[in-house]
Amino acid sequence: MAGASLLTLLDDIATVLDDVALMTKVAAKKSAAVADDVAAMTKLATKKTAGVLGDDLALNAQQVTGVQADRELPVVWAVAKGSLINKMILVPAALAISFFLPWLITPLLMLGGAFLCYEGVEKLAHKFLHSASDDAAVHAAHTTANADATRDMVTFEQDKIKGAIRTDFILSAEIIVxxxxxxxxxxxxxxVAVLVGIALLMTxxxxGLVAGIVKLDDLGLWLNGKRSAVAQACGRGLLVATPWLMRFLSVAGTAAMFLVGGGILVHGVPFLHHAVEAVGAAAAVGSFAGLWSAVTTxxxxxxxxxxxxxxxLAVVTPLLKWRAGKA
Structure with a gap:
């Protein structure tokens, strides 16, 4: 009897171990599936937020204009830390909305898309809305800041950093939403995993790219001072290419703002969404059907x-002018 009981006990233990192994295997599969889902959703979210990314790059690279060359990286680092704090506020707020007020997500997306479109048109219309004297004054303030010995550069940097962090808050809110x-x-x-991943990845x-962009001209000057003809040629190339890179980022960012913002708005209005899909499907003809459909959509x-x-812009601009005049 004792032997039979021992064998029964061993059999029960073996069964339990088999069950544990099976559950561990199932859990591992589920964990892998969840990891794949998180990776896929993070990739999709990154694509969706690409419209803000180009503008974010160009805008933040321009924020350090007028800062002393040896202070550019510290200023970028200070803004990056401020950006992390912004996202530490925005991510929990977004998750709370998703949990308690999920119906609010679509209206927030629509507002974010509308803001992207407004900002894009405002950039295009900038030269008509702002006089040449305004632009010249801003440029003069940037270029003379370093040469002005009486200017408090610490205060100047702090103003730059605060302004960049405020701008980052708006862009980060768009990205998170x-x-x-x-x-x-x-x-x-x-x-949680996707939003935290996106927040860290974007920051x-x-x-990181902003830090590299603002130092391209310094790298070009350094290479241009070398004895090697190849190094000098590379340096001159960087000095010529850097302004064009900034322009390209600005143009690409503006175009992406219309594509992403318009896509959000169209998707949020069912009859527009179906109409655009129908036109895109009708354009899918010939050898490059997929390409024509994507271009049309x-x-x-x-x-x-x-x-x-x-x-x-037509609605907001008079309101802003009226508010400024009243102030």
Whole structure:
């Protein structure tokens, strides 16, 4: 009897171990599936937020204009830390909205898309809305800041940093809201993982690239001072290419703002979304059917973004002028 009981006990232990192994295997599969889902959603959210990224890069690179060359990287680092604090506020707020007020996500997305379109049109119309004297005054303030011995450069830097962090808060809010829209139906833990991942990725990516961009001209000057003809040629090339890179980032960022903002708005209005899809499907002909469909769909999204931004600009500009005049 004792032997039979021992064998029964061993059999029970073996069964338990088999069950544990099976559950561990299932859990591992589920964890891998969750990791794949998080990676896929993070990739999708990154694509969705790309419209803000180009503008974010150009804008933040321009924020350090007028800062002494040896203080550019410390200023970028200070703004990056401020950006992390912004996202530490925005990510929990977005998750709270998703948990308690999920119906608010779509209106917030629409507002974010509308703001992107408005900002894009405002950039295009800048030369008509701002006089040449205003632009000249800003440029003069930047170029003379370092030469003015009486100017408090610490205060100047702090003003730059505070302004850049305020701008970053708006751009970060757009990024977080757009990313939240892509994971709104996912479980809470996956939402947390995606939003935190996007926040860190965008901060490190944007400000890492900004740090590199603002030092390209210094690298060009350094190479231009070398004895090697190849180094000098590379240096001159960088000095010529850097302004063009800034312009390209600005243009690409503006175009992406219309595409992303317009796409959000079109997707939020069912009849527009179906109409754009129908036109895109009708354009899918010939050997490059997929390409023509994508070009048509994105073109219509961009057109919707431009029209929306123009309408908002026509409404907001008189209000801003009236408010400024009243003040």
């Amino acid at each position: 757009i990313a939240l829209g892509t994971v709104a139906s996912a479980p809470l833990l996956q939402q 490190v990516g944007v400000y 994105n073109g219509l999204n961009g057109l919707a973004g431009i029209v929306t931004g123009a309408v908002l």
